[in-house]
Amino acid sequence: MQVAMRNSFTGMVDYPTALQLILASADKRTDQTETLPLVQSNGRIAAEDVLATSDRPVADSSAMDGFAFVHAEMEASLSGLLAGGQEAAGDMPLPLQPGEARGILTGARIPPGADCVMAAERMQLDPKTGRVRPLHALASRGANIRRAGEEFTHGTCLVRRGQKLDWRHIALLASQNVRHVSVVKSPRITVVANGAELATDAPDARADSNTPMLAALLTSAGAMVKTHVVSSDNALHLRAELLSAWEQSDILVTTGGISVGDTDNVLDVLKELGAEVLFRGVKIRPGKPLSVLEQGGKLAFCLPGNPGASAICALVFLLPYLRSVMGDVHGPALIAGTVDFDLAPACDTTHFVPVSCQANGEGWRISLLPSVGASDIMVFTRANALLRIDPHAPVAVGQRRWVIPLHVS
Ligand SMILES: Nc1nc2c(c(=O)[nH]1)N[C@H]1C(S)=C(S)[C@@H](COP(=O)(O)OP(=O)(O)OC[C@H]3O[C@@H](n4cnc5c(N)ncnc54)[C@H](O)[C@@H]3O)O[C@H]1N2
Numbered sequence: 001m002q003v004a005m006r007n008s009f010t011g012m013v014d015y016p017t018a019l020q021l022i023l024a025s026a027d028k029r030t031d032q033t034e035t036l037p038l039v040q041s042n043g044r045i046a047a048e049d050v051l052a053t054s055d056r057p058v059a060d061s062s063a064m065d066g067f068a069f070v071h072a073e074m075e076a077s078l079s080g081l082l083a084g085g086q087e088a089a090g091d092m093p094l095p096l097q098p099g100e101a102r103g104i105l106t107g108a109r110i111p112p113g114a115d116c117v118m119a120a121e122r123m124q125l126d127p128k129t130g131r132v133r134p135l136h137a138l139a140s141r142g143a144n145i146r147r148a149g150e151e152f153t154h155g156t157c158l159v160r161r162g163q164k165l166d167w168r169h170i171a172l173l174a175s176q177n178v179r180h181v182s183v184v185k186s187p188r189i190t191v192v193a194n195g196a197e198l199a200t201d202a203p204d205a206r207a208d209s210n211t212p213m214l215a216a217l218l219t220s221a222g223a224m225v226k227t228h229v230v231s232s233d234n235a236l237h238l239r240a241e242l243l244s245a246w247e248q249s250d251i252l253v254t255t256g257g258i259s260v261g262d263t264d265n266v267l268d269v270l271k272e273l274g275a276e277v278l279f280r281g282v283k284i285r286p287g288k289p290l291s292v293l294e295q296g297g298k299l300a301f302c303l304p305g306n307p308g309a310s311a312i313c314a315l316v317f318l319l320p321y322l323r324s325v326m327g328d329v330h331g332p333a334l335i336a337g338t339v340d341f342d343l344a345p346a347c348d349t350t351h352f353v354p355v356s357c358q359a360n361g362e363g364w365r366i367s368l369l370p371s372v373g374a375s376d377i378m379v380f381t382r383a384n385a386l387l388r389i390d391p392h393a394p395v396a397v398g399q400r401r402w403v404i405p406l407h408v409s
């Protein structure tokens, strides 16, 4: 006779269904915004479009240190044009005088009338006459002039709502004198680990690696993270911690205690607290026990205790949910490479395999790494990507596959 188990995995969903259910309940937080000084917005999601308030360059300007002049005058003059003063970036030049070649530095506004700039080293100055002319050929009309608005014009959208901001956007916005930006508020996540083995004085104590791991991963993805360890298998202790954690956060994450063992209390405790099961178990490996519950629009992600399984569930379910609630319109950039191994998934199960993805001259080569399975965290320090292998889609040497980078930013 089969041993009866609590909370068995009888109604597991497949990977696409689990992801769909999670994303469907992502309550967009893009209406919850805050305004930050520009430099503090690094890594945050823009809450609104930001438009250019001026052309860039703001006026025709020089691309070289040299001389600005009228092309037709220089072409017509054998002895060259009279060297005038010098314009630097920040000056507001007066119009060019007839017959004048005005000294000019890179970035300076072109004096009205000038239509050509030549680099100083391509010109010669006669010290006796004070005239300059090209050393060799005359540059073409319009040469070395950056045209007003050639990079972008007033009103151009510089940053779209939903863009994750980094140094590139910060530079662009700073160039427009933007001092503050409106960004989406970071979701508050509480991660609660549980298990009597996590008590330092347990007879066979184990270190908690899941809360530091998840805190790092989720912080990198833009969340504000708190962690708690319930180092006991007592359901009442867990209940008290989960109740306060859920009240104080937008997303609850638990690790451990979600399988079918006698001390796996997480599912029952959350149900007791009024949560409804979105799904119980997913046909994936590792990470099968992953269960997600919902209460009042908030989700609880119950990740398996096995550290490798916990990491993979966080990467493939929790991060997409987090990005979605933050209104992040760009997912992680996937990498395409060529696989150098064969691997057949168990039927009806989606596998997630840490892989090494190395450049080999022809592109990326995706290699399998030795791993002891769901408890393995060492493998993630050797791997740099995750390969998804769908049911009935075995991997074979030479295939092109997409992988998810492990680096989260
Ligand atoms: N009869 C069955 N047993 C198990 C099944 C099943 O279907 N039937 N599923 C297995 C799978 S798959 C997984 S994964 C694990 C997950 O179990 P739990 O989520 O309940 O995790 P625990 O039992 O609490 O711990 C498992 C393992 O992970 C270690 N752990 C737990 N928390 C942490 C932490 N914070 N940091 C580091 N390591 C942690 C714990 O010490 C255990 O070694 O269940 C299988 N069993």
Ligand code: MOO
Residues within 6 Å of the ligand: 284, 285, 286, 287, 288, 289, 304, 306, 309, 310, 374, 375
């Ligand atoms: O899937 Mo569990 O996640 O094998 O350890």
